[in-house]
Amino acid sequence: MSQKLLKQLTERKHRDETGLFLVEGKKSISELLASDFEVETIYATLETVSEFETAGAEQGKRTGITPQVICITEEKLAQHGTFRSNNAGVAIARQKPLFDVNHILERAKKELVIVLDDVRDPGNLGTIIRTADWFGVTHIVCSDTTTDFYNPKVIAASMGSFTRVRVTSLSLLQFLGIAREQKIPSMGAFLDGRNIFETKSPTHGFLVMGSESHGIHEDIEPFITDRITIPRFGKAESLNVATATAVILATLMQK
Amino acid sequence: MSQKLLKQLTERKHRDETGLFLVEGKKSISELLASDFEVETIYATLETVSEFETAGAEQGKRTGITPQVICITEEKLAQHGTFRSNNAGVAIARQKPLFDVNHILERAKKELVIVLDDVRDPGNLGTIIRTADWFGVTHIVCSDTTTDFYNPKVIAASMGSFTRVRVTSLSLLQFLGIAREQKIPSMGAFLDGRNIFETKSPTHGFLVMGSESHGIHEDIEPFITDRITIPRFGKAESLNVATATAVILATLMQK
Numbered sequence: 001m002s003q004k005l006l007k008q009l010t011e012r013k014h015r016d017e018t019g020l021f022l023v024e025g026k027k028s029i030s031e032l033l034a035s036d037f038e039v040e041t042i043y044a045t046l047e048t049v050s051e052f053e054t055a056g057a058e059q060g061k062r063t064g065i066t067p068q069v070i071c072i073t074e075e076k077l078a079q080h081g082t083f084r085s086n087n088a089g090v091a092i093a094r095q096k097p098l099f100d101v102n103h104i105l106e107r108a109k110k111e112l113v114i115v116l117d118d119v120r121d122p123g124n125l126g127t128i129i130r131t132a133d134w135f136g137v138t139h140i141v142c143s144d145t146t147t148d149f150y151n152p153k154v155i156a157a158s159m160g161s162f163t164r165v166r167v168t169s170l171s172l173l174q175f176l177g178i179a180r181e182q183k184i185p186s187m188g189a190f191l192d193g194r195n196i197f198e199t200k201s202p203t204h205g206f207l208v209m210g211s212e213s214h215g216i217h218e219d220i221e222p223f224i225t226d227r228i229t230i231p232r233f234g235k236a237e238s239l240n241v242a243t244a245t246a247v248i249l250a251t252l253m254q255k
Numbered sequence: 256m257s258q259k260l261l262k263q264l265t266e267r268k269h270r271d272e273t274g275l276f277l278v279e280g281k282k283s284i285s286e287l288l289a290s291d292f293e294v295e296t297i298y299a300t301l302e303t304v305s306e307f308e309t310a311g312a313e314q315g316k317r318t319g320i321t322p323q324v325i326c327i328t329e330e331k332l333a334q335h336g337t338f339r340s341n342n343a344g345v346a347i348a349r350q351k352p353l354f355d356v357n358h359i360l361e362r363a364k365k366e367l368v369i370v371l372d373d374v375r376d377p378g379n380l381g382t383i384i385r386t387a388d389w390f391g392v393t394h395i396v397c398s399d400t401t402t403d404f405y406n407p408k409v410i411a412a413s414m415g416s417f418t419r420v421r422v423t424s425l426s427l428l429q430f431l432g433i434a435r436e437q438k439i440p441s442m443g444a445f446l447d448g449r450n451i452f453e454t455k456s457p458t459h460g461f462l463v464m465g466s467e468s469h470g471i472h473e474d475i476e477p478f479i480t481d482r483i484t485i486p487r488f489g490k491a492e493s494l495n496v497a498t499a500t501a502v503i504l505a506t507l508m509q510k
Contacts, residue, residue, distance in 0.1 A: 136488030233391030247505040
């Protein structure tokens, strides 16, 4: 077991350098093996090893690359996993190439694309990926200050949806500038926008969500063509960013 | 600094025994001091000590109980807080008495009350409390297997909303039985219920949300009078329980 590589891949620096990432736990690895990600190695416990071997062989037939499956003890696994309740295994997979800007812009002319400005919490990003997948959003654009898509906590919180939602990381300022030139609408969530429960919203373009602590940054604000708000009925100061994203997506889907 | 008490209050057993709980961080302590909770002691750093003294004195005028404010160093605080980015302080406050069952039932005849069946993750419970507070829901009923409302991670994730949302912990089986006898509607979130985007829902009664891993338990199901579902447009298997609660509340509020 390449203990060193597993440990290294918990850090963004090494993920960026190698182009690899970790997938932990039974559900996430099963979804990984049902996807078109390239999987290099799976360290599996006795409980899951034959299941992963079968699924890995199936994936090999589809993609041409069959992952190596190595049996390890639960104790050994526990030393290397980044989250506690994993008694299934850990996989090393290859990151997908980033989409180029034009691909994303073309998408946004036809469908809704989520844009995250400086979302730092991996649990929030993972939950947003899962929610996007539920509501049929397939592309997320992240500011380069947003937490890494391939962070093991993001992968875990996405509950397998990391295999279906594509994430691109770039400088938002430039990107939203081009979007504006191409007249693609950019909705942005603020505390003082128009009430999304009352007015019809576009079903294509960008939905920009701000950071947990600052909301949408000032330098991004001028690119927002439609300031929206979830109406408040009680007294909380704000909503969690993953919660707010879900409420907005659900509201847009109802129209 | 009563190091022992601070350490003990991170455990449910000691919180139950003493009736006390911890509140950490500037925002949460500020909201605590603006509420009618009884606050016993605040350990504050140099940065916050005078602000908390002023707010504590104000609270004392309103409630008759002025918290003791003790200045400590950031280093000392870091040894005792349960989360990392707290350089403001930690407060010890008294838990509120639980409401009795009749009070909750009367509430549910007029407004929406959230019921959580075995929600285990403190971050999810905290986020649900915050979301409830945003949408004007003031009461949450938790199964006795749901994570403790006064867990420091729940308090932190609620972002101050723990001061405005009241939570009661009880045996759901008996409770929902009484609700049914009194003909109070109980909506429950399932993967195969009616589409909430299409049909009108009651704006009073109970909204029952199931656990992260099992959904609503089998023994609770017979008490659900209205099986509801958030329609799926993509491929995720499920939504996070806090996300689903938010989407349902938002949808009910639009009608």
